[in-house]
Amino acid sequence: MLAQQRLTSLKGVGDKLAQKLAGLGLTTVQDLLLHLPYRYQDKTRLTPLHALRPFAEQLAQGTITSQRFTQGRRASLLVELDGGALTLRFFHFNHNQARQFLRGKQVRAFGEVRPGPTGLEIVHPQYRIFDPDNPPPLQSTLTPVYHSTEGVGQSTWLKLTEQALSLLRQHPLEELLPHALVQEHALPSLNQALHTVHRPEPDDDLDALMNHTHPAQTRLVLEELLAHQLGLARLRAHKAQLNAPVLPPSNLVNALLVSLPFQLTGAQQRVLEAVQADLQKPHPMQRLVQGDVGSGKTIIAALAALQAADAGYQAAVMAPTEILAEQHRNHFLEWLEPLNVPVAWLNGRLSAAQRREQLARIASGEAKVVIGTHALFQKEVEFARLGLVIIDEQHRFGVHQRLALHQKGQAAGLHPHQLIMTATPIPRTLAMAAYGDLDVSVIDELPPGRKPVHTAVMSMDKRLEVMDHLAERCREGVQAYWVCPLIEQSDALDAQAAEETLKLFAQRHPDLQVGLVHGRMKAQDKDAIMQAFKAGDLQLLVATTVIEVGVNVPNASLMVIENAERLGLAQLHQLRGRVGRGAKQSHCVLLYQPPLSDTARRRLQIMRETTDGFKIAEEDLAIRGPGEVLGTRQTGGLTFRLAELPRDEALLPTARQWAQWLLHNSPELADALHARWLHNRQDYALA
Structure with missing residues (x-):
């Protein structure tokens, strides 16, 4: 066998x-x-030199007319074919190899054709040198x-x-x-x-x-997707058999809703009702809540945590960054402290004494809601009665980390409920493939009064002009962000650094109140700057991408993101979501360093055309693929041998339908299919 x-x-x-x-x-x-x-690789046909297309792998053939060495940052061997119609470039070579490229000999070369300093070239091609009167045969099939x-x-x-x-x-x-x-x-x-x-x-x-449209490939893709859907269906069935604490409706939830200065949107109300119903069941809730930037997921999390606290259980809220965790802490303290629900805070920057105090409050059960970063799943953190785990931006955590936090709540045969939130909209196709074991809710409505952000795309040539315009708007009372991708200058990346930008603003507009935030700052210093910006004491915040999630300043209505071509769609969308949170019309300017690659041009065009996170997510999936969108390349999540989304999405409904049929009518075939494709992967049933 x-x-x-x-x-x-x-x-x-x-x-x-x-x-x-x-x-x-x-x-x-x-x-x-x-x-x-x-x-x-298609080595079955030759492409004439005059018909070569840049950025495609092709098999070319020509006569050697010259070869030479160049000295620069990297020494290279250049072999010209047909008077420079195509150049073969070698960075790694020896002199014996170089001597083989004799003028008049023929070369057949395969590789990606790219624009070079003097025309088209292939870097480190696969090649074969031969006499003109004795050409080797072409391959008869694909490699x-x-x-x-x-x-x-x-x-x-x-x-x-x-x-x-x-x-x-x-x-x-x-x-x-x-x-x-x-x-x-x-x-x-x-x-x-x-x-x-x-x-x-x-x-x-x-x-x-x-x-990838051959019937043989379709046959294998369908079998793989079917095995994957069987795995998800089994996870769902397994979770339905586990026991969880029953968390009845809470008067505290109603008290908080009455005290809020806003009303929940229809979408928030719908999602809240689904979460409340899940928490009342004796099996663990496994719900993914998707909501675009600013749609109001945090209040849903707080209301769920209140339901757990009022039933005598603890709720743990885990966020991937300190800024986002601090933002949650501030909201939860504002909402829960007036209701006498104690909140604990745990991150990696607490002093030893502060940490001991927080750990004692968590272990004794005094703290009903515990908020923190990855520090929550460290060994010394012990919960008294963990009934609910809330994970924000879960794709940023490894599957082992999520599992570690979940296991802390397994006591007396009970498993905690789990609420997963993400502001990175996940396309329907991907949600079906990656989260088929979860119930998925979508907050697809922004709070009333929010206006879509207007987005412009400009070359970095206009950087100083944009700076001056932004300064003028700040003097008129607007608060603004200026986002830089790096903390310090980097020759390799040629990106403007936040510190240099701060100096330039100080030189050109010394009257502006400008703050700086980046990831290497001490937590208290970062906190102080953010609070000053939120209070309106600063007109402009120069920042790196640490403000991507968790920063909420409703008065800020202008954002400039430089070197935007270096960032992915999801990150650009998250950053832009820091503005447009108040009643003012907000604007975002994306500055790019020309020339743009085709992919970068496509990304910036999408950002200019739409603010719909789900449309952006669909495009992001098409550009980057599911492993990158979900962050699972490092976490052991959604990976396929042959299937690829969104290319094969049309086969997903068929795979899902037949998975259900097999489970009910032919469980032995279902077992064999699952074993064939997924036997060497660990099922993280609860992560």
Whole structure:
């Protein structure tokens, strides 16, 4: 059975290589067969030099007309073909290699074509030198390219998969998809699909393979998505069997609602009712609340925490940054202290004495609501009766961290309820794929009186002009942010630093009251500046991206973000969300350093066109992919071998539907599918 056959049985796989492959989750021959090419190189056709397209991988051929060395920051070997129609550039080379490039010889080179100082070039191409009258044959099919790890080259993958495919011909894998599903979509068998994807034949539709639309790829993507949906359905079923404290409706909730200087929006009211109903059930709430920047998620969290506190339990609120945690603390103190609900505060900057005091209040149960950063899940933090865990911007925490906090509440056979909040809108497709085990609520309504932020995009050439205009607006009573991506000057990144910007404002506009905030400041100094800005004592706040989340100054209505092309869509959207929180019309200026890449141009265009966080999230998903959007590249979350969102989103409803069918009608097939694709991943059922 290939599902059990160890990779060490293959020729060339010793302990060292086996360890590297295990790091990728590959331990058996079946794992290797399911480690699918993520793209292909097309070396089946030559592109004439005059038809080469920048930023695409192509196979080119030409006659060597010169070769020379250049001395600069990095020495390089330049080989010109056909009088400079294409240049091959090598940074790593030796003189024996250089001597092979003789004038008049022909070179066939493959790689990404890029614009260079004197025309198109390929840096470190794959190449072959030959005599003009003896050209080598072109490859007859596509070359697969595999995700790898350090020390495992593509040639190794080709050798290993060749052996695995040979074994597959002798011992075919079991067909696990229901026959009706295979027929409905006219799909090839599993074994056919694996052979096609790993080793395309010349008569296969190579263009379809390059575009990931080949039936063999669809067959494997659908099976993978189906296995993933089975995993999520099992998580949901597992959680439904756990016991949690029943938290009945609370009079304190009504008392806080009456005391608020605002009314909840319809969307907030709808989400609150769903949360309150969950907390009254004897099974753990697992609810994700999405709300765009400024939609009012914090008050929902506070009302949920009150329901837990009034039932005699503790609520823990964890935020990813100190600024955001401090913002939550300030809100919770303002809302809960008048109701005699004690709030504890825990972060990494407390003195030893302060920390001991807070830990004692938490362990004794005196503190009903505990707010902090990652310090909350450290070993010495013990809760008396933790009934509710609230995690803000959960994708910024590793899965182990979230699990550690959840486990602190497991006492007397009870598991705490969990409320997850995010201001990073998650596209519906991604929510279905990544959070199918959670109930999802959306706050899709901004508080009344809020106006969309007007956004302009300008070149950094106009930086001084924008500075002067901003200073003029500040003199008229407007408060503003000026956001810089770095703390100090960096030649490598060529980005203006916050400290330099502060000096420049002082020189050009000495009458302005300007403050500076960045991540290396002491907490109390940062706090003092933020409070001064909030109180109106400062007209302008120069800051790094530490203000991305958690800063709420309703009077601030103007923001300038420089080097905006360096930031992703989610970060730009979060930053822009710091303005537009009051009744004034707010404006945001995105300054960019030309020239712009196509991706950067697309991002800035999206920011100019819309303030809708969900539209922005859809675009962000298309540009960056789900692993980056969710922050799961580092946290062991949503990763696929072949499936890719949003490209394959049309298959998700089918996968979800058949997952339910399998669980009810063929649990043994469901078990086998789940084991085939997900056996080597840990299910963090409660994280």
